[in-house]
Amino acid sequence: MKRLTQLIAGTVLLFGVGMLSAETPDVMEIVERANQASYYAGEDGRSEARMRIIDGRGREQVRQFTLLRRNGEDGRQDYLVVFSRPSDVRGTVFLVDKNPGGDDDRWLYLPGLDLVRRIAPGDKRTSFVGSHMYYEDVSGRHLEDDEHELIETTDEHYVIRSTPKDPGSVEFAAFNTWVDRETWLPMKAEYERDDGEIYRRMEVLEVEEIDGYPTGTRMRMDDLDEGGHTLVEFRFSRYDLGIPADVFSERSLRNPPRRWLQRD
Amino acid sequence: MLKFSKQTMLMAALLAMAVPGQADDWDDDPWDDDPWDDDVSAFEWYGFIEGAAGHRLQSNPVIGDDFSLGELRLQLEGRYEGDVATWRMKLDGIADGVTDELDAELREAMVSFPFGDRTDVRLGRQVLTWGTGDLVFLNDLFPKDWESFLIGRDDDYLKGTSDAARISWYGEHINLETVITPLFEPDRYPDGQRLSYFDPMQGDIVGAPPRLRGVKPPRTAENAELALRLHGRAGAQEWALYGYRGFFPQPSAFDPESGQFTFAPMNAIGGSLRGPLAGGLYNLETSYYDSRDNRDGDNPLLPNSEIRFLAGFEREMVTNFTLGAQYYLEWLQDYSALRRNWPMDPATLPDERRHLATVRLTWRMMRDNLIVSLMNFYSPSDDDYFIRPTVQYRHTDQLQFNAGINLFGGSDASTFYGQFEENSSVFARLRYSF
Numbered sequence: 288m289k290r291l292t293q294l295i296a297g298t299v300l301l302f303g304v305g306m307l308s309a310e311t312p313d314v315m316e317i318v319e320r321a322n323q324a325s326y327y328a329g330e331d332g333r334s335e336a337r338m339r340i341i342d343g344r345g346r347e348q349v350r351q352f353t354l355l356r357r358n359g360e361d362g363r364q365d366y367l368v369v370f371s372r373p374s375d376v377r378g379t380v381f382l383v384d385k386n387p388g389g390d391d392d393r394w395l396y397l398p399g400l401d402l403v404r405r406i407a408p409g410d411k412r413t414s415f416v417g418s419h420m421y422y423e424d425v426s427g428r429h430l431e432d433d434e435h436e437l438i439e440t441t442d443e444h445y446v447i448r449s450t451p452k453d454p455g456s457v458e459f460a461a462f463n464t465w466v467d468r469e470t471w472l473p474m475k476a477e478y479e480r481d482d483g484e485i486y487r488r489m490e491v492l493e494v495e496e497i498d499g500y501p502t503g504t505r506m507r508m509d510d511l512d513e514g515g516h517t518l519v520e521f522r523f524s525r526y527d528l529g530i531p532a533d534v535f536s537e538r539s540l541r542n543p544p545r546r547w548l549q550r551d
Numbered sequence: 552m553l554k555f556s557k558q559t560m561l562m563a564a565l566l567a568m569a570v571p572g573q574a575d576d577w578d579d580d581p582w583d584d585d586p587w588d589d590d591v592s593a594f595e596w597y598g599f600i601e602g603a604a605g606h607r608l609q610s611n612p613v614i615g616d617d618f619s620l621g622e623l624r625l626q627l628e629g630r631y632e633g634d635v636a637t638w639r640m641k642l643d644g645i646a647d648g649v650t651d652e653l654d655a656e657l658r659e660a661m662v663s664f665p666f667g668d669r670t671d672v673r674l675g676r677q678v679l680t681w682g683t684g685d686l687v688f689l690n691d692l693f694p695k696d697w698e699s700f701l702i703g704r705d706d707d708y709l710k711g712t713s714d715a716a717r718i719s720w721y722g723e724h725i726n727l728e729t730v731i732t733p734l735f736e737p738d739r740y741p742d743g744q745r746l747s748y749f750d751p752m753q754g755d756i757v758g759a760p761p762r763l764r765g766v767k768p769p770r771t772a773e774n775a776e777l778a779l780r781l782h783g784r785a786g787a788q789e790w791a792l793y794g795y796r797g798f799f800p801q802p803s804a805f806d807p808e809s810g811q812f813t814f815a816p817m818n819a820i821g822g823s824l825r826g827p828l829a830g831g832l833y834n835l836e837t838s839y840y841d842s843r844d845n846r847d848g849d850n851p852l853l854p855n856s857e858i859r860f861l862a863g864f865e866r867e868m869v870t871n872f873t874l875g876a877q878y879y880l881e882w883l884q885d886y887s888a889l890r891r892n893w894p895m896d897p898a899t900l901p902d903e904r905r906h907l908a909t910v911r912l913t914w915r916m917m918r919d920n921l922i923v924s925l926m927n928f929y930s931p932s933d934d935d936y937f938i939r940p941t942v943q944y945r946h947t948d949q950l951q952f953n954a955g956i957n958l959f960g961g962s963d964a965s966t967f968y969g970q971f972e973e974n975s976s977v978f979a980r981l982r983y984s985f
Contacts, residue, residue: 340918348948373948374597375984384787390827392787399707401680405789405825407832409867414918417945458870537782538721542663542671545632 314437317445317466318430324471326364326427328500329526331357333547336521337372338418343514349373350416353548357530362387365535366426369543376416380540385426396540403540412457419508419517424489432456443468459487470494470501486511498526523550597985598627605703605978608958611747612973613758619745619976620702621648626658636664649745658712666718673717678710679730681780681791683823683834685911686926687879689859690793690821690838692778692800693730696739701746701957701971703978711739715776725783732776735768737814738800741971749970752805754896756964756973765802765812774798788826793838795819805852815853816843831866848885851892856884865911875911880904899965906932920945928968935961935969954979 338350351372357365368381378398385391390408397404411423432452439446444465451457458478465475472494478487493505502524509516534544605620623646631638641659661675682691686709694711715732741748743759750757768774776797783790795818802812821838838859845853863877883889886903893900912925921944928937941955956977961969 342918346947348945373984375599375948375951375982377597390830392827399678400710401678403680405832407865407867407873408827408830409873410870413871413915417919419918533721536721537726537784538671538719541719 311437311440312445314435314447315430317437317471318435318447318449318464320471321447321464321466321473322427322430324501325473325503327358327362328502329358329498331355331528331530332524332526333528333530334521334524335550336519338416338420339518339520340418341515341517343510348417350376350418352416355530355534355544355547357532357535359532364426365532367535367539367543369548370416380543381416382535382537382540383426384535387429388431391426394537394540401541403537418519419510419515420519424508438463440468444474467494467501472501472503497524500526525551593633594629594631596627596629598625599982599984600625601705601980601982603704603978603980605976607973608956608975608977609973611758613747613756614743614745616649616745618649619974620704620978622646628659636662638662669721671719671721673719676712676714677717678707679713679715679717679778680710681728681793683825683836683863684861684879685863685865685875685877685909686928687861687877687907687909689836689861690780690791690795690819690823692776692795692797692819694736694738694800698739698741698746701741701974703955703957703976703980705953705980705982711736725781728780728782730776730778732778732797733772734770735774735776735798735814737765737767737798737802740765740801741974746971746974749965751895751899751965754899754965756970763802763812765814766806766809768798768814768816788824791823793819793821793823799840799842799854803854807852815845817841817854818843821859828864829866831864834861834863836861845885848883848888849892851889851894855886855889858882858884871915873911873913873915875909875913877907877909879907879909881907898963902932904932905967906930930961930966930968933961933966933969934963935959935966937968937971949984951982951984952980953982 332355334354336352336354340348340350349372350370352368352370355367359365364385366381366383366385370376370379380396382394383391391411393406393408395404395406396402412421414420415422415425433449434452436448437445438448445468447464447466448461449464450461451459454460460479460481462476462478464473466472467474472491474491476489477485479485488509488511489506491503491506493503494501495504496502502521504521504524506519507516508519528547530547534547601624603620603622603624605618607617607619610617625644626641628641629639639659639661641657643656643658645654645656647654657676659676659678661673661677663671663673666672679693680691682688688695693713696708696711699708700706713730713732713736714734715730718729720727740763742763743757744762747756747758748763749755777795778797779794781792797817798814799817800814802814804813804815805811806813818841819838821836823834823836825832825834840857840859842848842854842856844850845855848855858880859882860880861877863875865873865875867873882904883901890900907928907930910927914923916923922942924941926939926941930936936959938958939955941953944952946952954977956975958975959968959971960975961972963969964972
């Protein structure tokens, strides 16, 4: 009888814990899985991307580039971004060694001067190539920079509220992220000022499953102060291509690796 | 006056071309009708048309024209990707209102291809750059076009072209770059036509005519230029060692027999480091210039051997505001021999050590569509300066505007920046890219 009670209690406990974690996983688990889903899918990846940048006065600019990414150890990542449009930035190449917990190393190749310039490790919340996206939106914000709190669980989303540990280092007071419960992709994020006013919004408009990984293929970043926005579209994405580590080197800055840049 | 009206017409023509450039080829449903679905064509071409004008801030007593820059430039760039090799060509056509000439300049004509797994080769006319300085060059002895920079052309034109073979070998940890330039190519230096300069032989500032023309060394295999760079990374730190055999890139030697300026033979070795430091980036670079025909340093008509040293630091101080600072030293190695044998006015004898400090402030605004920069060179030993405020505005992907001031000054007409005092100018450029 005692054994049975123990068994039942144990089963209930196990089952209950299982239920509990399926219903409301730990907030850190959610943000880590969301981070994995949006920035670390696969061992490596290749994608073509296009940005349509529209400023508050309706003027439009375009950026088109191919992005290569490779995951390393302990959350490290390498990125190589090769621009193909517009004509005056064509041939520009951007290389990033992402170091979670430290400064990223960044280089820029300017073909007109044949110059490999190193970029000072500065504020990551500044415009990425003239768009409304920040560098940090492209390569991911370090999870340990914010306190995270699960504020709501809807049928589709976990809503996470993140508050910066060092409020002086960023322009927002907090941001809320809507994480899809099925794919773990962050589908929307809204950035607030001290007074709670939302001034910046990211939305994923389309998700496709590619090589087994749910991938945001269309997204939009809105600047609600100025009224401008940037639309980003990813195409020809592939994962787990086996891109070697040495592709992310000075050689590729000066001579972009055609084998890995071309579509299949 | 005639030139002025011609420039006005050129600018008007440029503006007329530029205005319809904002054509919107995408409708509200983005991307659908756009060519990115199509296979990328193996051949592509693009380019720009640019109007540029530069006017002196004061009249120059030795140059009649108050315009130092006035031109309409068309650049066409073509690129063909073959199965193995990539072919590239960049050709400029220039209607020059200062010289009253139509001119063509081949900026690039090259083929690049891999050779085995670890080697990339680039053959033909190309632009070459290495080293760590910001507008200060030690081990980068590839040709510079100082004239273009000092009159206000785009920064790209600071680098001249080389007809060269570049062979880049990439190893596991060490990489070796070899550049062979069969025919020595000097800098393009102020020659008196657009910019006056100090002539040590005459002891005075001079302008053209006659234009300063350095006599290039004979075209022999012996006189080919060889430049080497051994480089790698240790974590976030970058290191490089450099070697060079060729000539001083400026006509700093004088041949008394022919009465001509020439380029003295030199060897150079050096090294550099670059990496993150204190939330910013540091760079250190040094080089030794061996004046091969003047190893004792007692010939004042040939350059002295030199040690050059550079230390720099750059950091984003607040969001979108970057500060860069450099200290640079040129140290003549046989100074007492030079002083003993100096035949000209002792007042024009250079200092043993030339110290130079640079400060660059950069503000980026409007998502980098507006960039304001202030570059400042100051030499406490020469007591001269060069201040260069610039503004860059990107109106659209097609239309970009640049303007700036080149302000030179110093207490002595014989020093590097002091000699250019009367070349101080304001410049503006409008570029339409396609």
